[in-house]
Amino acid sequence: MVSADFSSVPVLDYAQTTSSETKPQFIKELQHALINVGFLYLANVPVQTDELIAYIPQLFALPQEAKDKIIMRNSKHFLGYNKLGAEFTKGHTDWREQFDIATPHVCRAVEGRGDPDYWSLWGPSQWPEEEQLPGFKDAMERYLLQVQKLSYDFVGLLAEAFGLPSDALAQFYDRPEFMQHRGKIVQYPQTAEGSESQGVGPHYDAGFLTFLLQASDHKGLQVQNLTGDWIDVPPIPGTFVVNIGRALEFATQGLARATSHRVISPSGGTGPRYSVPFFQNIGLDVKLTEHVLEFPPEILKLRDARGTLGATDSVNFSEFDREPSGRVNLIGRVKSHPDVAERHYPKLFKELFPNGAPAQVSAY
Ligand SMILES: O=C(O)CCC(=O)C(=O)O
Ligand SMILES: [Fe+2]
Numbered sequence: 001m002v003s004a005d006f007s008s009v010p011v012l013d014y015a016q017t018t019s020s021e022t023k024p025q026f027i028k029e030l031q032h033a034l035i036n037v038g039f040l041y042l043a044n045v046p047v048q049t050d051e052l053i054a055y056i057p058q059l060f061a062l063p064q065e066a067k068d069k070i071i072m073r074n075s076k077h078f079l080g081y082n083k084l085g086a087e088f089t090k091g092h093t094d095w096r097e098q099f100d101i102a103t104p105h106v107c108r109a110v111e112g113r114g115d116p117d118y119w120s121l122w123g124p125s126q127w128p129e130e131e132q133l134p135g136f137k138d139a140m141e142r143y144l145l146q147v148q149k150l151s152y153d154f155v156g157l158l159a160e161a162f163g164l165p166s167d168a169l170a171q172f173y174d175r176p177e178f179m180q181h182r183g184k185i186v187q188y189p190q191t192a193e194g195s196e197s198q199g200v201g202p203h204y205d206a207g208f209l210t211f212l213l214q215a216s217d218h219k220g221l222q223v224q225n226l227t228g229d230w231i232d233v234p235p236i237p238g239t240f241v242v243n244i245g246r247a248l249e250f251a252t253q254g255l256a257r258a259t260s261h262r263v264i265s266p267s268g269g270t271g272p273r274y275s276v277p278f279f280q281n282i283g284l285d286v287k288l289t290e291h292v293l294e295f296p297p298e299i300l301k302l303r304d305a306r307g308t309l310g311a312t313d314s315v316n317f318s319e320f321d322r323e324p325s326g327r328v329n330l331i332g333r334v335k336s337h338p339d340v341a342e343r344h345y346p347k348l349f350k351e352l353f354p355n356g357a358p359a360q361v362s363a364y
Contacts, residue, residue: 038259077123089201105180118326174283199263218273284326
């Protein structure tokens, strides 16, 4: 049996990390989950979620003109609102509506100074008017800061699980004030009775780590194992789902596995599914090939025992070998949102779409 052929996603107890008696067990389970599954549930995390979850239906219930006021096309930083049907994955429409809202960041790029274009990828979020949704901005900012802290602490544990000092991956981040991580609040509408539709098609995440809050009790998230079977990742109350992005897979020489995943829309009569992913980035100027980690041979053996990762249904992700991570990221965003690019990155838009905007936009 190939050990990577998992049939469920493991549940890890984050509370075990606070005692030296239970931490080794956590590290052992983490090592297995990272190498063989690429997905895990994390229970007992120090993040308050109730306040944010309560706001989500109200956010989507805002009048359409309030949402359109903060449409992503306004933002050079690809932050803001996207209406239903704005993205495609694997040639099919993704049936979801979403707000991209990121951690606080002051954009470093200065117009006309010749800064790299990808420095403009990060910047301030767009928010609904305070009086239309009182307290939402504060609640979301508080939430993002808590998940940001969790994500940095988790990276330390991940390094330990791979036999490295806990700060071994610090080299992939910029100074904290120069970092930005991206959150999204997503609504997947229910489909007509008896029909199935793509919430989001098969894909890998691009960055380092994703921390996903499943904010309603719908099934729908699925991950793909080596045989190609789709495994359900149903919501477990009080947990986050953590998964690995392509950049971390590359940086760890394939030790941490990026796993293909998708969302099936909720069926008719069950109401919309809500989720809040948080994508942890690495520094914009980091070139992954310039940061080679030295893993102990016994850890590398665990990767080799897993076997090679075969083809999946997912579209493949970017090349991290040549370009700074920000550039790789920017190209991904331009392909997903050509309307934003046409307005804010006209030169890059022309390079990527010499014949004008494509009829179908690829989200991944
Ligand atoms: O909504 C979810 O459960 C997953 C979303 C996802 O995979 C993504 O946006 O990258
Ligand atoms: Fe994803």
